[in-house]
Amino acid sequence: MATNIVQEISNELDSLNRSERKVAEVILADPQAATRSSIAVLARAAQVSEPTVNRFCKRFNTAGFPDFKLHLAQALASGVPYVNRNVEPDDDAESYTNKIIDATIAALVQAKKNIDPQTINLAVDQLIQAKQIMFYGLGASGPVATDAQHKFFRFNIPVTAYDDILMQRMSAAASSTGDVIVVISYTGRTKDLVDVAEIGRQSGATVIGITAPNSPLADHCSIVVDVDAPEDTDVYMPMTSRIMHLTVIDILATGVTLRRGPDFLKHLKAIKDSLKDTRYPAK
Known part of the structure; x- marks a missing residue:
C-alpha cells in the first residue's frame, strides 16, 4: 500500500x-x-x-x-x-474537534488513493447477481453491517446483517453457491470472523472481505476490498476505520445501483416517496 x-x-x-x-x-x-x-x-x-x-x-x-x-x-x-496526532488530556473542544475531523478527512483521502477500482468492480459483479447477501460484523463493525443492510434491501435481493457470531456461523454453514457473504473487520484478525469466512467458502459462497490487506481474514476471502486506516484499534476506540468502512459500503451500493440501469431508479423513487407522509414539510 x-x-x-x-x-x-x-x-x-x-x-x-x-x-x-x-x-x-x-x-x-x-x-x-x-x-x-x-x-x-x-x-x-x-x-x-x-x-x-x-x-x-x-x-x-x-x-x-x-x-x-x-x-x-x-x-x-x-x-x-x-497528521495522526492523538488527543491530549488538556485539549479544549476546538482542538479535539479539529483533530478528529482532520484525521477522518485524511484517512478518507488515503483510502481514495489505495482502494482498487478493479476490485470494486469484481465485488459489484458478485453482489448484483447474488441469490442472497449476508453482511457480517462484530463489535464496531456490527453497525456497519446493519447500515449495509439498510442500503442493499432496496435492490430486490434478499439481504441480512448479522452481528452475532452464532448466527454468522449457522448462516455461513447454510449458504451455497450463488450466495455472497460480506465480512467487515478493520483488523482482519478477529478469529471468529476468520472462521466464518472459511465456513462460507467451504459451503460454496463468495466471501467478500472489507478488511486490512494481508490479514488472516483477507487470506480466507474470495475478494478483498483493502481498507487500511492508520488507527490502532487494539488501543483506541474505532473512529476513522468505521467511517472508511461505511464509505466502502456506499461505494458498493452505488455500483450496484448504476449496474441496475436507469429503469431501476423508478423503484428507488417509490421507496423514497413512501416516506413522505412520515415527515413534516421542510421549512
Missing part, C-alpha cells in the same frame, strides 16, 4: 529515540511550516543538532533535509495534511 512520509513518521513515532522524536513532533505539529524551514531553524525548534535532523531525514529513505522537504511537500499536495 502506498503511504506518504507524514503517515510514516506518525506510524514510527513510538520507535524513535528521544532526539528523533523531538524532530518528528515539530514536523507533525506543523508540516506546512516544516516544508518552508531551513535545517537550522528546524534544529533549533526541536532543540537538537543539525546532524540529528539529517539522520532523522535519512531514516525515512530520503537523501537529506532538502530531499525530505520535497517528499513532505508531496505528501501535503492533496491539501489534507495527514
Whole structure:
C-alpha cells in the first residue's frame, strides 16, 4: 500500500529515540511550516543538532533535509495534511474537534488513493447477481453491517446483517453457491470472523472481505476490498476505520445501483416517496 512520509513518521513515532522524536513532533505539529524551514531553524525548534535532523531525514529513505522537504511537500499536495496526532488530556473542544475531523478527512483521502477500482468492480459483479447477501460484523463493525443492510434491501435481493457470531456461523454453514457473504473487520484478525469466512467458502459462497490487506481474514476471502486506516484499534476506540468502512459500503451500493440501469431508479423513487407522509414539510 502506498503511504506518504507524514503517515510514516506518525506510524514510527513510538520507535524513535528521544532526539528523533523531538524532530518528528515539530514536523507533525506543523508540516506546512516544516516544508518552508531551513535545517537550522528546524534544529533549533526541536532543540537538537543539525546532524540529528539529517539522520532523522535519512531514516525515512530520503537523501537529506532538502530531499525530505520535497517528499513532505508531496505528501501535503492533496491539501489534507495527514497528521495522526492523538488527543491530549488538556485539549479544549476546538482542538479535539479539529483533530478528529482532520484525521477522518485524511484517512478518507488515503483510502481514495489505495482502494482498487478493479476490485470494486469484481465485488459489484458478485453482489448484483447474488441469490442472497449476508453482511457480517462484530463489535464496531456490527453497525456497519446493519447500515449495509439498510442500503442493499432496496435492490430486490434478499439481504441480512448479522452481528452475532452464532448466527454468522449457522448462516455461513447454510449458504451455497450463488450466495455472497460480506465480512467487515478493520483488523482482519478477529478469529471468529476468520472462521466464518472459511465456513462460507467451504459451503460454496463468495466471501467478500472489507478488511486490512494481508490479514488472516483477507487470506480466507474470495475478494478483498483493502481498507487500511492508520488507527490502532487494539488501543483506541474505532473512529476513522468505521467511517472508511461505511464509505466502502456506499461505494458498493452505488455500483450496484448504476449496474441496475436507469429503469431501476423508478423503484428507488417509490421507496423514497413512501416516506413522505412520515415527515413534516421542510421549512
